[in-house]
Amino acid sequence: MKHHLRSGGRDVILSGLNSDVKLPERLSTGIAEFDRALGGGLVAGSATLLGGDPGIGKSTLLLQAAANLARPNAVRPGLPVVYISGEEATDQVRLRARRLGLGDAPVQLAAATSVRDILTTLGQGAPPALLVIDSIQTMHSDLIEGAPGTVSQVRASAQELIRFAKDRGSALMLVGHVTKDGSIAGPRVLEHMVDTVLAFEGERSHQYRILRANKNRFGGTDEIGVFAMAQEGLAEVSNPSALFLTNRAEQVTGAAVFPALEGTRPVLVEIQALTVRLSSGATPRRAVVGWDSGRLAMILAVLESRCGLSFLTAEVYLNIAGGYRISDPAADLAVAAALVSALTEKPLPPDAILFGEVALSGEIRSVAHGGLRMKEAAKLGFTQALAPPSVDAQKGISVQAFRTLANLVDHMLGRR
Numbered sequence: 001m002k003h004h005l006r007s008g009g010r011d012v013i014l015s016g017l018n019s020d021v022k023l024p025e026r027l028s029t030g031i032a033e034f035d036r037a038l039g040g041g042l043v044a045g046s047a048t049l050l051g052g053d054p055g056i057g058k059s060t061l062l063l064q065a066a067a068n069l070a071r072p073n074a075v076r077p078g079l080p081v082v083y084i085s086g087e088e089a090t091d092q093v094r095l096r097a098r099r100l101g102l103g104d105a106p107v108q109l110a111a112a113t114s115v116r117d118i119l120t121t122l123g124q125g126a127p128p129a130l131l132v133i134d135s136i137q138t139m140h141s142d143l144i145e146g147a148p149g150t151v152s153q154v155r156a157s158a159q160e161l162i163r164f165a166k167d168r169g170s171a172l173m174l175v176g177h178v179t180k181d182g183s184i185a186g187p188r189v190l191e192h193m194v195d196t197v198l199a200f201e202g203e204r205s206h207q208y209r210i211l212r213a214n215k216n217r218f219g220g221t222d223e224i225g226v227f228a229m230a231q232e233g234l235a236e237v238s239n240p241s242a243l244f245l246t247n248r249a250e251q252v253t254g255a256a257v258f259p260a261l262e263g264t265r266p267v268l269v270e271i272q273a274l275t276v277r278l279s280s281g282a283t284p285r286r287a288v289v290g291w292d293s294g295r296l297a298m299i300l301a302v303l304e305s306r307c308g309l310s311f312l313t314a315e316v317y318l319n320i321a322g323g324y325r326i327s328d329p330a331a332d333l334a335v336a337a338a339l340v341s342a343l344t345e346k347p348l349p350p351d352a353i354l355f356g357e358v359a360l361s362g363e364i365r366s367v368a369h370g371g372l373r374m375k376e377a378a379k380l381g382f383t384q385a386l387a388p389p390s391v392d393a394q395k396g397i398s399v400q401a402f403r404t405l406a407n408l409v410d411h412m413l414g415r416r
Helices: 032-038 058-070 090-099 115-122 151-168 189-193 293-307 329-344 370-379 405-413
Strands: 047-052 081-085 108-111 130-134 171-176 196-201 208-216 224-230 233-236 255-262 265-277 286-289 314-320 352-354 384-387 398-401
Touching: 032 196, 032 208, 032 224, 047 058, 047 151, 047 189, 058 081, 058 090, 058 130, 058 171, 058 233, 081 090, 090 108, 115 151, 130 151, 151 171, 151 189, 224 265, 255 329, 255 370, 265 329, 265 370, 286 293, 293 314, 293 329, 293 405, 314 329, 329 352, 329 384, 329 405, 352 370, 370 384
Parallel strands: 047 171, 047 196, 081 108, 081 130, 130 171, 255 352, 286 314, 352 384, 384 398
Antiparallel strands: 196 208, 208 224, 224 233, 255 265, 265 314
Protein backbone atom coordinates (compact mmCIF):
# COMPACT_ATOMS: atom_id res chain seq x y z
CA MET A 1 0.00 0.00 0.00
CA LYS A 2 1.44 3.36 -1.04
CA HIS A 3 1.49 6.12 1.58
CA HIS A 4 2.01 8.97 -0.93
CA LEU A 5 0.72 10.08 -4.33
CA ARG A 6 4.06 10.71 -6.03
CA SER A 7 3.92 7.61 -8.24
CA GLY A 8 1.50 5.14 -9.81
CA GLY A 9 -0.57 7.69 -11.75
CA ARG A 10 -0.79 8.54 -15.45
CA ASP A 11 1.38 11.21 -17.05
CA VAL A 12 -0.31 14.59 -17.45
CA ILE A 13 0.38 16.37 -20.75
CA LEU A 14 1.94 19.77 -20.09
CA SER A 15 1.92 22.52 -22.73
CA GLY A 16 2.99 26.15 -22.97
CA LEU A 17 0.79 29.22 -22.75
CA ASN A 18 1.68 30.07 -26.36
CA SER A 19 0.11 26.88 -27.77
CA ASP A 20 -2.46 27.41 -30.53
CA VAL A 21 -6.00 27.81 -29.21
CA LYS A 22 -9.10 27.77 -31.36
CA LEU A 23 -11.62 30.36 -30.28
CA PRO A 24 -15.00 28.83 -29.46
CA GLU A 25 -17.68 29.30 -32.09
CA ARG A 26 -20.55 31.48 -31.01
CA LEU A 27 -24.19 30.68 -31.59
CA SER A 28 -26.27 33.83 -31.85
CA THR A 29 -29.55 33.79 -29.94
CA GLY A 30 -31.01 36.38 -32.31
CA ILE A 31 -31.21 38.82 -29.37
CA ALA A 32 -28.25 41.21 -29.66
CA GLU A 33 -28.41 42.40 -26.03
CA PHE A 34 -28.48 38.78 -24.80
CA ASP A 35 -25.51 37.93 -27.02
CA ARG A 36 -23.62 40.97 -25.70
CA ALA A 37 -24.05 39.86 -22.08
CA LEU A 38 -22.92 36.33 -23.03
CA GLY A 39 -19.79 37.72 -24.68
CA GLY A 40 -20.92 37.19 -28.27
CA GLY A 41 -23.43 34.35 -28.09
CA LEU A 42 -23.83 30.82 -26.77
CA VAL A 43 -20.90 28.39 -26.81
CA ALA A 44 -21.51 24.70 -27.57
CA GLY A 45 -20.90 22.57 -24.48
CA SER A 46 -21.11 25.53 -22.12
CA ALA A 47 -23.27 25.89 -19.01
CA THR A 48 -24.88 29.21 -18.16
CA LEU A 49 -26.74 30.07 -14.96
CA LEU A 50 -29.38 32.81 -15.17
CA GLY A 51 -30.64 34.24 -11.87
CA GLY A 52 -33.14 36.94 -11.01
CA ASP A 53 -36.14 37.88 -8.90
CA PRO A 54 -39.49 36.16 -9.50
CA GLY A 55 -41.40 37.77 -12.36
CA ILE A 56 -38.38 39.71 -13.65
CA GLY A 57 -38.56 38.00 -17.09
CA LYS A 58 -36.07 35.09 -16.97
CA SER A 59 -38.41 32.53 -18.53
CA THR A 60 -39.64 35.07 -21.09
CA LEU A 61 -36.11 35.87 -22.23
CA LEU A 62 -35.12 32.21 -22.54
CA LEU A 63 -38.32 31.33 -24.38
CA GLN A 64 -37.64 34.13 -26.88
CA ALA A 65 -34.03 32.93 -27.35
CA ALA A 66 -35.14 29.30 -27.71
CA ALA A 67 -37.73 30.23 -30.34
CA ASN A 68 -35.17 32.27 -32.32
CA LEU A 69 -32.74 29.34 -32.43
CA ALA A 70 -35.42 26.79 -33.33
CA ARG A 71 -36.76 28.85 -36.22
CA PRO A 72 -34.85 28.70 -39.54
CA ASN A 73 -33.50 31.97 -40.91
CA ALA A 74 -31.53 33.20 -43.91
CA VAL A 75 -28.19 32.24 -42.30
CA ARG A 76 -28.93 28.73 -40.97
CA PRO A 77 -31.63 26.09 -40.69
CA GLY A 78 -33.59 25.75 -37.47
CA LEU A 79 -31.68 24.12 -34.61
CA PRO A 80 -32.94 21.46 -32.19
CA VAL A 81 -33.95 23.18 -28.94
CA VAL A 82 -35.36 21.54 -25.81
CA TYR A 83 -37.13 23.49 -23.07
CA ILE A 84 -37.70 21.61 -19.80
CA SER A 85 -40.05 23.29 -17.33
CA GLY A 86 -39.95 22.09 -13.75
CA GLU A 87 -42.33 24.71 -12.41
CA GLU A 88 -45.05 25.14 -15.03
CA ALA A 89 -47.18 22.71 -16.99
CA THR A 90 -46.53 22.53 -20.72
CA ASP A 91 -49.85 24.24 -21.46
CA GLN A 92 -48.81 27.23 -19.35
CA VAL A 93 -45.57 27.57 -21.31
CA ARG A 94 -47.49 27.24 -24.60
CA LEU A 95 -49.90 30.00 -23.55
CA ARG A 96 -46.99 32.29 -22.75
CA ALA A 97 -45.35 31.48 -26.09
CA ARG A 98 -48.61 32.26 -27.88
CA ARG A 99 -48.92 35.57 -26.03
CA LEU A 100 -45.37 36.45 -27.10
CA GLY A 101 -46.06 35.51 -30.73
CA LEU A 102 -43.81 32.44 -30.54
CA GLY A 103 -46.44 29.71 -30.78
CA ASP A 104 -45.21 28.52 -34.19
CA ALA A 105 -41.58 28.01 -33.09
CA PRO A 106 -40.56 24.31 -33.25
CA VAL A 107 -39.24 24.17 -29.66
CA GLN A 108 -39.43 20.72 -28.03
CA LEU A 109 -41.20 21.19 -24.70
CA ALA A 110 -41.63 19.01 -21.62
CA ALA A 111 -42.58 19.36 -17.97
CA ALA A 112 -40.26 17.17 -15.87
CA THR A 113 -38.20 17.27 -12.69
CA SER A 114 -36.35 13.93 -12.76
CA VAL A 115 -32.82 14.37 -14.09
CA ARG A 116 -32.67 10.64 -14.91
CA ASP A 117 -35.84 10.89 -17.04
CA ILE A 118 -34.58 14.03 -18.81
CA LEU A 119 -31.15 12.59 -19.65
CA THR A 120 -32.61 9.23 -20.71
CA THR A 121 -34.93 11.02 -23.14
CA LEU A 122 -32.20 13.31 -24.53
CA GLY A 123 -29.81 10.39 -24.95
CA GLN A 124 -32.09 8.66 -27.45
CA GLY A 125 -31.51 11.08 -30.33
CA ALA A 126 -29.27 13.86 -31.56
CA PRO A 127 -28.31 16.27 -28.76
CA PRO A 128 -30.09 19.64 -28.75
CA ALA A 129 -28.15 22.76 -29.66
CA LEU A 130 -29.76 24.46 -26.65
CA LEU A 131 -31.14 22.85 -23.50
CA VAL A 132 -33.09 25.09 -21.12
CA ILE A 133 -33.78 23.90 -17.56
CA ASP A 134 -36.32 26.09 -15.76
CA SER A 135 -35.36 25.88 -12.95
CA ILE A 136 -32.42 23.99 -11.43
CA GLN A 137 -33.98 24.19 -7.95
CA THR A 138 -36.87 22.00 -9.11
CA MET A 139 -34.66 19.20 -10.46
CA HIS A 140 -34.29 15.89 -8.62
CA SER A 141 -31.63 13.20 -8.82
CA ASP A 142 -32.56 9.74 -7.50
CA LEU A 143 -28.88 9.13 -6.65
CA ILE A 144 -29.16 11.61 -3.78
CA GLU A 145 -31.58 11.63 -0.88
CA GLY A 146 -33.48 14.82 -0.16
CA ALA A 147 -36.18 16.99 -1.62
CA PRO A 148 -35.63 19.13 -4.74
CA GLY A 149 -34.03 22.47 -3.91
CA THR A 150 -31.80 21.19 -1.13
CA VAL A 151 -28.07 21.85 -1.37
CA SER A 152 -27.17 18.26 -2.23
CA GLN A 153 -29.95 17.91 -4.83
CA VAL A 154 -29.10 21.17 -6.60
CA ARG A 155 -25.40 20.26 -6.72
CA ALA A 156 -25.98 16.69 -7.95
CA SER A 157 -28.62 17.65 -10.53
CA ALA A 158 -26.50 20.47 -11.94
CA GLN A 159 -23.44 18.21 -12.10
CA GLU A 160 -25.27 15.59 -14.18
CA LEU A 161 -26.79 18.15 -16.55
CA ILE A 162 -23.45 19.97 -17.03
CA ARG A 163 -21.71 16.65 -17.71
CA PHE A 164 -24.29 15.86 -20.41
CA ALA A 165 -23.80 19.32 -21.99
CA LYS A 166 -20.00 18.95 -22.04
CA ASP A 167 -20.12 15.40 -23.45
CA ARG A 168 -22.74 16.06 -26.13
CA GLY A 169 -21.90 19.65 -27.07
CA SER A 170 -25.21 21.22 -26.04
CA ALA A 171 -25.41 24.77 -24.72
CA LEU A 172 -27.07 24.47 -21.30
CA MET A 173 -29.10 27.28 -19.76
CA LEU A 174 -30.05 26.84 -16.09
CA VAL A 175 -32.56 29.17 -14.46
CA GLY A 176 -31.75 29.82 -10.80
CA HIS A 177 -33.96 31.12 -8.02
CA VAL A 178 -32.58 33.96 -5.91
CA THR A 179 -32.70 34.59 -2.18
CA LYS A 180 -34.04 37.67 -0.43
CA ASP A 181 -30.71 39.51 -0.81
CA GLY A 182 -30.49 38.76 -4.55
CA SER A 183 -27.89 35.97 -4.53
CA ILE A 184 -28.62 32.67 -6.29
CA ALA A 185 -30.24 30.14 -3.98
CA GLY A 186 -28.57 26.81 -3.27
CA PRO A 187 -24.88 25.98 -2.86
CA ARG A 188 -22.34 28.61 -3.87
CA VAL A 189 -20.45 25.84 -5.66
CA LEU A 190 -23.20 25.98 -8.32
CA GLU A 191 -21.76 29.29 -9.55
CA HIS A 192 -18.29 27.71 -9.69
CA MET A 193 -19.55 24.72 -11.70
CA VAL A 194 -21.02 26.74 -14.58
CA ASP A 195 -19.09 28.70 -17.21
CA THR A 196 -21.23 31.84 -17.13
CA VAL A 197 -23.36 33.48 -14.46
CA LEU A 198 -25.92 36.05 -15.61
CA ALA A 199 -27.97 38.20 -13.25
CA PHE A 200 -31.27 39.68 -14.41
CA GLU A 201 -31.75 42.92 -12.50
CA GLY A 202 -34.47 45.53 -12.28
CA GLU A 203 -37.49 46.55 -10.27
CA ARG A 204 -40.76 44.89 -11.22
CA SER A 205 -42.41 48.31 -11.05
CA HIS A 206 -39.91 49.65 -13.61
CA GLN A 207 -40.10 48.92 -17.31
CA TYR A 208 -36.38 48.33 -17.80
CA ARG A 209 -34.31 45.23 -17.10
CA ILE A 210 -30.52 44.82 -17.05
CA LEU A 211 -28.85 41.50 -17.84
CA ARG A 212 -25.41 41.50 -16.24
CA ALA A 213 -22.57 38.97 -16.65
CA ASN A 214 -21.02 38.36 -13.23
CA LYS A 215 -18.82 35.52 -14.46
CA ASN A 216 -17.85 34.43 -17.96
CA ARG A 217 -15.16 31.92 -18.85
CA PHE A 218 -15.59 32.72 -22.56
CA GLY A 219 -15.75 36.52 -22.38
CA GLY A 220 -15.48 39.61 -20.23
CA THR A 221 -17.44 40.16 -17.05
CA ASP A 222 -19.65 43.14 -16.26
CA GLU A 223 -21.01 43.31 -19.80
CA ILE A 224 -24.67 44.23 -19.76
CA GLY A 225 -27.69 43.87 -21.98
CA VAL A 226 -30.60 46.26 -21.54
CA PHE A 227 -34.22 45.32 -22.14
CA ALA A 228 -37.62 46.94 -21.80
CA MET A 229 -40.60 44.85 -20.74
CA ALA A 230 -43.32 45.24 -23.36
CA GLN A 231 -46.62 43.50 -24.06
CA GLU A 232 -44.98 41.25 -26.64
CA GLY A 233 -42.10 40.28 -24.31
CA LEU A 234 -38.67 41.71 -23.68
CA ALA A 235 -37.62 44.30 -26.26
CA GLU A 236 -33.96 45.18 -26.78
CA VAL A 237 -32.73 48.67 -25.89
CA SER A 238 -29.78 49.51 -28.13
CA ASN A 239 -29.23 53.00 -26.67
CA PRO A 240 -29.68 52.65 -22.90
CA SER A 241 -28.33 56.15 -22.20
CA ALA A 242 -31.53 57.62 -23.62
CA LEU A 243 -33.53 55.66 -21.03
CA PHE A 244 -31.79 56.92 -17.94
CA LEU A 245 -31.63 60.61 -18.88
CA THR A 246 -34.50 63.00 -18.20
CA ASN A 247 -35.62 65.30 -21.00
CA ARG A 248 -36.05 68.72 -19.39
CA ALA A 249 -37.23 71.97 -20.90
CA GLU A 250 -35.64 73.94 -18.06
CA GLN A 251 -32.71 73.51 -15.71
CA VAL A 252 -33.34 71.73 -12.41
CA THR A 253 -31.18 71.86 -9.30
CA GLY A 254 -29.78 68.65 -7.84
CA ALA A 255 -29.38 66.81 -11.15
CA ALA A 256 -26.03 65.63 -12.54
CA VAL A 257 -25.26 63.37 -15.51
CA PHE A 258 -22.72 60.59 -14.94
CA PRO A 259 -21.19 58.39 -17.69
CA ALA A 260 -21.17 54.95 -16.06
CA LEU A 261 -19.17 52.13 -17.59
CA GLU A 262 -20.57 48.60 -17.76
CA GLY A 263 -17.90 46.31 -19.19
CA THR A 264 -17.09 47.97 -22.51
CA ARG A 265 -20.40 49.86 -22.71
CA PRO A 266 -20.72 53.44 -21.44
CA VAL A 267 -24.20 54.32 -20.15
CA LEU A 268 -25.19 57.87 -19.23
CA VAL A 269 -27.37 58.06 -16.13
CA GLU A 270 -28.88 60.94 -14.21
CA ILE A 271 -28.08 61.32 -10.52
CA GLN A 272 -30.78 63.21 -8.63
CA ALA A 273 -30.31 64.80 -5.21
CA LEU A 274 -32.71 66.63 -2.93
CA THR A 275 -32.03 68.39 0.36
CA VAL A 276 -34.69 69.55 2.80
CA ARG A 277 -33.83 71.93 5.64
CA LEU A 278 -35.27 70.98 9.04
CA SER A 279 -36.49 73.63 11.44
CA SER A 280 -36.78 71.33 14.45
CA GLY A 281 -34.05 69.38 16.18
CA ALA A 282 -35.07 66.07 14.61
CA THR A 283 -32.36 63.78 13.26
CA PRO A 284 -32.14 64.36 9.48
CA ARG A 285 -32.77 61.39 7.20
CA ARG A 286 -30.32 60.01 4.65
CA ALA A 287 -32.10 58.00 1.94
CA VAL A 288 -30.42 56.59 -1.16
CA VAL A 289 -31.72 54.47 -4.05
CA GLY A 290 -29.35 52.85 -6.57
CA TRP A 291 -26.09 53.75 -4.84
CA ASP A 292 -24.14 52.73 -1.73
CA SER A 293 -25.39 54.51 1.41
CA GLY A 294 -21.95 54.21 3.02
CA ARG A 295 -20.34 56.02 0.10
CA LEU A 296 -22.99 58.75 0.32
CA ALA A 297 -22.05 59.27 3.96
CA MET A 298 -18.38 59.57 2.93
CA ILE A 299 -19.13 62.19 0.25
CA LEU A 300 -21.22 64.20 2.72
CA ALA A 301 -18.35 64.07 5.24
CA VAL A 302 -15.85 65.34 2.63
CA LEU A 303 -18.20 68.18 1.64
CA GLU A 304 -18.56 69.14 5.31
CA SER A 305 -14.90 68.84 6.26
CA ARG A 306 -13.06 69.94 3.10
CA CYS A 307 -15.52 72.27 1.37
CA GLY A 308 -17.18 74.16 4.23
CA LEU A 309 -20.75 73.07 3.39
CA SER A 310 -23.18 72.06 6.12
CA PHE A 311 -25.64 69.19 5.69
CA LEU A 312 -26.13 68.67 9.44
CA THR A 313 -29.60 70.23 9.50
CA ALA A 314 -30.74 68.94 6.09
CA GLU A 315 -32.39 65.72 5.06
CA VAL A 316 -30.61 64.23 2.04
CA TYR A 317 -32.25 62.10 -0.65
CA LEU A 318 -30.26 60.58 -3.51
CA ASN A 319 -31.71 58.66 -6.45
CA ILE A 320 -30.29 57.08 -9.62
CA ALA A 321 -32.92 57.67 -12.32
CA GLY A 322 -34.66 54.78 -14.06
CA GLY A 323 -34.04 52.13 -11.42
CA TYR A 324 -30.35 51.88 -12.37
CA ARG A 325 -27.76 50.71 -9.81
CA ILE A 326 -24.23 52.12 -9.69
CA SER A 327 -21.16 50.67 -7.98
CA ASP A 328 -18.58 52.62 -10.00
CA PRO A 329 -16.44 54.89 -7.73
CA ALA A 330 -16.18 57.30 -10.67
CA ALA A 331 -19.70 58.45 -9.71
CA ASP A 332 -18.34 60.26 -6.62
CA LEU A 333 -17.88 63.59 -8.37
CA ALA A 334 -21.34 63.56 -9.99
CA VAL A 335 -22.96 62.68 -6.65
CA ALA A 336 -21.07 65.45 -4.86
CA ALA A 337 -22.02 68.00 -7.53
CA ALA A 338 -25.69 66.96 -7.38
CA LEU A 339 -25.65 67.37 -3.59
CA VAL A 340 -24.02 70.81 -3.81
CA SER A 341 -26.49 71.86 -6.51
CA ALA A 342 -29.45 70.75 -4.38
CA LEU A 343 -28.14 72.46 -1.24
CA THR A 344 -27.25 75.78 -2.87
CA GLU A 345 -30.07 75.73 -5.47
CA LYS A 346 -27.60 76.31 -8.29
CA PRO A 347 -28.22 74.08 -11.34
CA LEU A 348 -25.39 72.40 -13.17
CA PRO A 349 -24.86 73.10 -16.89
CA PRO A 350 -27.32 70.93 -18.88
CA ASP A 351 -24.64 70.01 -21.43
CA ALA A 352 -22.10 68.77 -18.84
CA ILE A 353 -21.14 65.31 -17.58
CA LEU A 354 -19.21 64.70 -14.37
CA PHE A 355 -16.98 61.80 -13.33
CA GLY A 356 -14.08 61.23 -10.95
CA GLU A 357 -13.32 59.46 -7.68
CA VAL A 358 -13.27 61.58 -4.53
CA ALA A 359 -10.67 60.77 -1.88
CA LEU A 360 -11.13 61.49 1.83
CA SER A 361 -8.59 64.27 1.43
CA GLY A 362 -10.94 65.98 -1.04
CA GLU A 363 -8.66 65.19 -3.98
CA ILE A 364 -10.37 64.19 -7.24
CA ARG A 365 -8.66 61.09 -8.54
CA SER A 366 -8.53 59.80 -12.11
CA VAL A 367 -10.67 56.86 -13.24
CA ALA A 368 -10.42 54.31 -16.03
CA HIS A 369 -11.66 54.81 -19.60
CA GLY A 370 -12.29 58.55 -19.46
CA GLY A 371 -12.11 58.80 -23.25
CA LEU A 372 -14.73 56.09 -23.74
CA ARG A 373 -17.10 57.85 -21.33
CA MET A 374 -16.66 61.17 -23.11
CA LYS A 375 -17.20 59.72 -26.59
CA GLU A 376 -20.60 58.39 -25.51
CA ALA A 377 -21.48 61.76 -24.00
CA ALA A 378 -20.48 63.58 -27.20
CA LYS A 379 -22.77 61.28 -29.23
CA LEU A 380 -25.72 62.43 -27.10
CA GLY A 381 -24.96 66.13 -27.47
CA PHE A 382 -22.97 66.88 -24.31
CA THR A 383 -20.23 69.45 -24.89
CA GLN A 384 -18.27 69.64 -21.63
CA ALA A 385 -16.93 67.34 -18.94
CA LEU A 386 -16.11 68.23 -15.33
CA ALA A 387 -13.41 65.72 -14.51
CA PRO A 388 -9.97 65.06 -12.93
CA PRO A 389 -6.88 66.79 -14.43
CA SER A 390 -5.68 63.59 -16.13
CA VAL A 391 -8.62 63.53 -18.59
CA ASP A 392 -7.93 64.81 -22.12
CA ALA A 393 -10.49 66.61 -24.29
CA GLN A 394 -12.22 64.65 -27.04
CA LYS A 395 -13.67 65.73 -30.34
CA GLY A 396 -16.83 67.72 -29.63
CA ILE A 397 -16.40 67.80 -25.85
CA SER A 398 -14.14 70.01 -23.74
CA VAL A 399 -12.80 69.33 -20.25
CA GLN A 400 -12.85 71.50 -17.15
CA ALA A 401 -10.34 69.90 -14.81
CA PHE A 402 -10.56 70.08 -11.02
CA ARG A 403 -7.84 68.90 -8.69
CA THR A 404 -9.94 68.93 -5.52
CA LEU A 405 -13.62 68.83 -4.64
CA ALA A 406 -13.26 72.27 -3.06
CA ASN A 407 -12.21 73.62 -6.48
CA LEU A 408 -15.41 72.25 -8.01
CA VAL A 409 -17.55 73.74 -5.23
CA ASP A 410 -15.88 77.14 -5.70
CA HIS A 411 -16.56 76.89 -9.45
CA MET A 412 -20.23 76.01 -8.90
CA LEU A 413 -20.76 78.82 -6.37
CA GLY A 414 -18.89 81.44 -8.39
CA ARG A 415 -16.10 81.82 -5.83
CA ARG A 416 -12.74 82.90 -7.07
